[in-house]
Amino acid sequence: MRKKALHSAFELFTILLIYIKLNLKAILEYKFDRTFITIAIFCREMISVVVMFLILVRFVHIKDWGYNELFFLYSFLFLSYSAFVLLFSGMRDFPGVIYAGEFDRYLTRPLGLLYQIIASRLDLSAALGHGIVGIILFVNTAFSVGIIWNARNIAYYIITILSGAVIQASIFMFANCFSFWTVKTENLRNMIFFSARRFSGYPISFYPGIIQKLLIFVIPFSFVNYFPAQYFLNKSDMNLFWDGFLYLPPLIAVIMFALVYAFWKCGVRHYSSTGTSM
Numbered sequence: 001m002r003k004k005a006l007h008s009a010f011e012l013f014t015i016l017l018i019y020i021k022l023n024l025k026a027i028l029e030y031k032f033d034r035t036f037i038t039i040a041i042f043c044r045e046m047i048s049v050v051v052m053f054l055i056l057v058r059f060v061h062i063k064d065w066g067y068n069e070l071f072f073l074y075s076f077l078f079l080s081y082s083a084f085v086l087l088f089s090g091m092r093d094f095p096g097v098i099y100a101g102e103f104d105r106y107l108t109r110p111l112g113l114l115y116q117i118i119a120s121r122l123d124l125s126a127a128l129g130h131g132i133v134g135i136i137l138f139v140n141t142a143f144s145v146g147i148i149w150n151a152r153n154i155a156y157y158i159i160t161i162l163s164g165a166v167i168q169a170s171i172f173m174f175a176n177c178f179s180f181w182t183v184k185t186e187n188l189r190n191m192i193f194f195s196a197r198r199f200s201g202y203p204i205s206f207y208p209g210i211i212q213k214l215l216i217f218v219i220p221f222s223f224v225n226y227f228p229a230q231y232f233l234n235k236s237d238m239n240l241f242w243d244g245f246l247y248l249p250p251l252i253a254v255i256m257f258a259l260v261y262a263f264w265k266c267g268v269r270h271y272s273s274t275g276t277s278m
Contacts, residue, residue, distance in 0.1 A: 007111070015111070016119050023122035034125050041129025045078065049133060052201070065203060069233055072141040074201060076225035078134030080164030082127045088169035090121035094176040095185050103271070113268060114261070147232045156231060159250055164224035166253035168193070170260045171219060177260070180267030196221045203229075205237035216245070220256070223249040 007015070027034050052074070056067040065073075085092060094117060097103050106116045147153065175189035196214075200221040204212045215222040223245070230238045231246045238246075 012115065019119040020122060023120075024124070027122070027124050037125040038128045041126055042132055045130060045133045046136075049074070049137065063203070063206060064236055066145075068141045068144050069229075069235070070202065071137050072145055072233070073203065073225050073229040075134050075137035075141065076161070076164060076228055077197065077200060078130050078137060080161050080224055081168060082131030082134055083161055083165035084168045084172075085123045085130065086127035087165060088118060088172070089123035089126070090117040090119070091169045091173045091176065092123075093121055094173065095179045095183070095189070098179040099183055114264060145233060153232065157228070160228040160231075163249035163253040164228070166257055167220060167224055167249070170253070170256035171196070173260045174263060177263050177267045180271045192219060200225055203235070203237060205240055212240075216241075220252050223252045 049071070053067065053071075056062065056070060062070070090097075097106075097117065103113075106113055109116065142149070171193050172189060175192045176185055178185045178188060196219040199207065199211060199215060204215050204222050204226050207215075212222075215226075227241075227245045228249060
């Protein structure tokens with residue numbers, strides 16, 4: 001059995017900074033390409049926002065939701081996804097690590113495997129592309145929907161954005177853990193994650209009960225944006241759900257990460273090399 005050397009929190013933080021420095025060097029080696037990727041991601045996501053706006057602007061309200069409130073809801077998706085790809089892009093790209101045989105090298109290093117997966121990847125372009133869209137949506141809606149931005153609300157907002165990042169990372173990692181058995185899992189990941197994310201672009205109260213339950217209890221995207229948005233907006237359709245859901249995003253993030261980590265360890269035990277490491 002592989003023995004892991006014990007490292008202090010300070011040593012792990014120092015190593016993480018070294019990883020970040022190396023990743024930034026790799027990113028900045030081709031500045032034009034990385035800048036163009038950021039612009040391309042921003043334009044792609046803004047097009048979807050503009051199309052959504054052109055549809056919504058024809059209606060004053062949709063089931064008591066104005067378009068500013070809908071875009072405030074939408075901002076949670078972009079900002080939490082930006083935090084996710086900035087902090088956990090290694091989880092997003094994990095199938096490629098397995099396929100390329102890079103995971104074999106991680107097994108020989110005296111560091112935790114999941115720590116290496118998280119620390120070894122940094123997608124600044126995607127984080128900026130999605131983050132800028134999220135900031136634009138937030139700035140243009142958060143001060144026009146009647147929210148009082150006191151210390152409590154600001155703290156709640158930051159905590160739920162980070163919780164949403166962990167929830168999305170956990171969903172990605174759950175799908176990607178099947179790479180230990182099947183190597184390629186992109187289609188499964190896209191089906192689970194991006195299908196649920198598309199539904200989450202609108203309040204879950206718009207959907208039939210089975211989809212609401214799916215987004216609360218199975219793929220809990222409702223804790224990424226709907227319930228956090230309801231904490232601030234207090235729309236009437238929140239009467240359909242338990243008020244306690246408003247305060248559960250951090251707990252859901254912790255539970256999901258713990259469950260996925262247990263599944264991860266099971267996958268590591270069943271891993272066999274692809275034989276493609278260089």
